[in-house]
Amino acid sequence: MHARGRDEGVESYRLTMWAAPEAPETVLKRTDRLGHRLRGEPEPNLPPEHAYRWVQNSSLSVAATVTVVTGSTARQVLPAFGADPDLPEQAQVIAREQALRRTYEQWVTILETGDAILVVEDNGYRGADPEVLQAASAGGRAASMFWNVNALTRLSFAEFGRLLASHEPFGSEIWPPVVTPAVAGLDFGKGEPGDRIGKGLVAVERFTGRGLTPADLTAVKQTGLGYRIRGN
Structure with missing residues (x-):
């Protein structure tokens, strides 16, 4: 799943699905400030x-x-x-x-x-x-x-x-x-x-x-x- 625009209030998502054995969650990138707030983490500096x-x-x-x-x-x-x-x-x-x-x-x-x-x-x-x-x-x-x-x-x-x-x-x-x-x-x-x-x-x-x-x-x-x- 790819989410973007959450800090700007115009959200978009991309979902890609395929058949595969169950596996642990893999996080590739976390950059939006909203996600950090929801997880109780310090917000990153904005570029x-x-x-x-x-x-x-x-x-x-x-x-x-x-x-x-x-x-x-x-x-x-x-x-x-x-x-x-x-x-x-x-x-x-x-x-x-x-x-x-x-x-x-x-x-x-x-x-x-x-x-x-x-x-x-x-x-x-x-x-x-x-x-x-x-x-x-x-x-x-x-x-x-x-x-x-x-x-x-x-x-x-x-x-x-x-x-x-x-x-x-x-x-x-x-x-x-x-x-x-x-x-x-x-x-x-x-x-x-x-x-x-x-x-x-x-x-x-x-x-x-x-x-x-x-x-x-x-x-x-x-x-x-x-x-x-x-x-x-």
Whole structure:
């Protein structure tokens, strides 16, 4: 039996059964805090990526790119992505139109938080483009985490218009010194695919000083606005 999500309140279980002689219970792994509490055991420390477990149960769970930019305004960041800040559209209209056409045209949603710009792409990948990230970081820093349904990922960092690093993180990457603090203690070679997404988002937050929260994603959706990428 495999159980997960008990600490997040969204539980899932996998049961596998086969014919075999009776044998003692074998415990392969015990990591959730709920189980430790129920057994009267000290709760383990949560890994940094635990803060982003909620993403796996959100609208971004299958495929997305999250980009955080500092030192710029939304009007400066949108052109870096190839979007026109003066041409907002209803995000639901864009999504519905693409569903009816069964085609995909890249578009972005954006949130100006005061200390950073959050660019969220539902099933998009512009933020993983080195040229886009370089342009977005012209006034400070930019970092992005991309993932898709095929378990492909990309973690990228840029500063003042220069790309610092961009890798599909598996744990063997060589990061430049300026990026090292952002990835310290994050073992991308261990854990499940969803953990890699959380670790990447932790690195983005450390590098830029701002992460994505459930409230941020709600605020993005409440604006209801999307911006098409022109010429892609």
